[in-house]
Amino acid sequence: MKLIDFSINEKIAVIxxxxxxxxxxxxxxxxxxxxxxxxxxxxxxxxxxxxxQGIFSxxxxxxxxxxxxxxxxxxxxxxxxxxxxMLSFPFPIIAACTGHAIAKGAFLLLSCDFRIGSIGAFxxxxxxxxxxxxxxxxxxxxxxxxxxxxxxxxSVINAExxxxxxxxxxxxxxxxxxxxxxxxxxxxxxxxxxxxxxxxHHGTKLRERKEILHALDAAIEIDSTMTxxx
Numbered sequence: 001m002k003l004i005d006f007s008i009n010e011k012i013a014v015i016x017x018x019x020x021x022x023x024x025x026x027x028x029x030x031x032x033x034x035x036x037x038x039x040x041x042x043x044x045x046x047x048x049x050x051x052x053q054g055i056f057s058x059x060x061x062x063x064x065x066x067x068x069x070x071x072x073x074x075x076x077x078x079x080x081x082x083x084x085x086m087l088s089f090p091f092p093i094i095a096a097c098t099g100h101a102i103a104k105g106a107f108l109l110l111s112c113d114f115r116i117g118s119i120g121a122f123x124x125x126x127x128x129x130x131x132x133x134x135x136x137x138x139x140x141x142x143x144x145x146x147x148x149x150x151x152x153x154x155s156v157i158n159a160e161x162x163x164x165x166x167x168x169x170x171x172x173x174x175x176x177x178x179x180x181x182x183x184x185x186x187x188x189x190x191x192x193x194x195x196x197x198x199x200x201h202h203g204t205k206l207r208e209r210k211e212i213l214h215a216l217d218a219a220i221e222i223d224s225t226m227t228x229x230x
Contacts (some may be wrong), residue, residue, distance in 0.1 A: 002018075002032065003017070003018060003019040003026070003028050003029045003032055004016060004017055004018060004019075004029065004032045004033060004036060005018060006032075006036040006039070008039065008040065008043050008045050011043065011044060011045045011046065011194055012045060012046050012048065012187065012190045012191070012194070013036065013039070013040035013043065013045040013046070013047045013048065014047075014048045014049075014050065015033060015036045015037075015047065015048070015049045015050070016049075016050050016051065016052075017029065017049070017050070017051045017052070017056070017057055018051075018052060019061075021055070022055055022057070022058030022059075022100075023051045023052060023055050023056065023057040023058060023105070024057070024058060024059070024060065024061040024062070025057055025059060025060050025061060025075075025079060025104045025105070025108075026060075026061035026064060026075070027061075027064065027074075027075055027078060029061075030075075030078045030079060030082050033049075033082060034082065034085070037085065037086075037089065040091065041089070041090060041091065044091065044198065045091060046091050046092045046093075046094065046190045046193045046194055047089070047091065047092070047093045047094065048093075048094045048095075048096055048183075048186045048187070048190055049093065049094070049095055049096070049108065049112065050095070050096035050097075050098055050182075050183070050186070051097070051098040051099065051105075052098060052099075053098055053099065053179070054098065054099035054100065054120075054122070055098060055099045055100050056095075056097045056098050056099055056100060056101040056105050056108070056109075057100075057101060057102070057104060057105030057108060058100060058102045058103070058105055059102050059103030059104040059105050059106075059127075060075055060076070060079065060103060060104045061075065073223070073224065073226060076136050076138075076223060077220060077223060077224050079104055079107070080136070080138035080139075080216065080219070080220045080223060081220060082111075083107060083108075083110075083111045083138065083142060083216065084213060084216045084217070084220070086108075086111035086112065087111055087205075087209055087212065087213060087216070088205065088206060088209065088213055089205075090198065090201075090202040091193075091198055091201070091202070092113045092114065092190075092193040092196070092201065093111070093112045093113050094112060094113065094114045094115075094116065094186050094189055094190055094193070095108065095109050095112040095114070095115040095116065096116050096182050096183055096185075096186035097109060097115060097116065097117040097118060097124070097164075097173065097182075098118055098179070098182065099118055099120065099122045100122050100123050100124070101117075101122075101124045101125075101172065102123065102124070102125065102126075102127055102161070103126060103127055103128060105124075106124055106125055106126050106172055107126070107139060107142060109124070109172045109173065110142050110143065110145075110146040110147070110171070110172065111142070113193075113205075114174055114189055114193075115172065115173045115174045115175075116173070116174065116175055116176070116177060116182060116185050116186055116189065117164040117167060117168075117172075117173040117175070117176040117177075118164065118176065118177070118178070118179040118182050119164055119165070119176050119177065119178055119179065120164065120179060121163075122163070122164055123161040123162070123163070124161065124162050124163075124164065124167040124170075124172045124173070125155055125159070125160060125161040125162050125167070125170070125172065126139070126143065126155050126156060126159060127159045127161060128159065129156075129157060129158070129159040130159035135156055136219075136223045136226065137218075137219035137222045137223050137226075138216055138219040138220050138223055139156075140156060140219070141212065141215040141216055141219045142212070142216065143155060143156050144156075145209075145211075145212040145215075146171050146172075147170060147171040147172075148169070148170070148171050151169065151170040151171060154170075155170060164176045
C-alpha cells in the first residue's frame, strides 16, 4: 500500500503524506518521498509537500523506534539523509502544513524553502525531550540553522510546542492561512517560484547552506553510532 500520493502537473509536484492518523514517518514513507523527489527532479518541478486534514506529521513511526536501538538509528539516519537532500534539492520545496507537525514532522518543515501553515488549534515543534529521547545531532544542527536563537533552547532542550502563529516567530513556518486557503496559497507560491532561474536558485542555495550541509554530513555520521531508546 502506498503511503503517499504523488502528482506532477505543469512543473508543480505535490507529495501528500497519508500514513495513518498521524502520518508517521516510516522507512517506507522515506523511500516513497525519495522516489517522488527523483521524479520531480527529472521533471524540473517545484515541490509541495503536504499532509492530511489536521495533521502534517506526528513524527517517526513509533513502532520502528521502539523495536530496537538499531531500528531506531536506521530510521533516524534515513530521515536525516532525507533532510539533507531536501535542503540541497535543485528546485524549491514548499511545505503546506495541514495541522500538527511534531518531531520529524517539524523537521520536515525546517527542511523546506517556504512553509505555509493552517490556522487552527494545532501544535508544531520538537517534543523529543518530552518523550524521553535525547535529541540526535543532526536534529540539533538543523534546528540551530533554522530556529532563531531566542527560541532554540525552548524548542530543542525544553521541547516547547507552538501554535501556528507563534511557529512563525519560532522558525517553523513563514506564514499562516485559513485551512481552505492552504493549497491555493501553496500553488500560488509554487507558480511564483517557477519564475526563478533554477540554476541560480540551486547554486545560491548550496552556497548559503554550505555550513549546514557540512554540519549535517558530520552529524549523520555521529548519529549512526548512537544508541536510541524510547
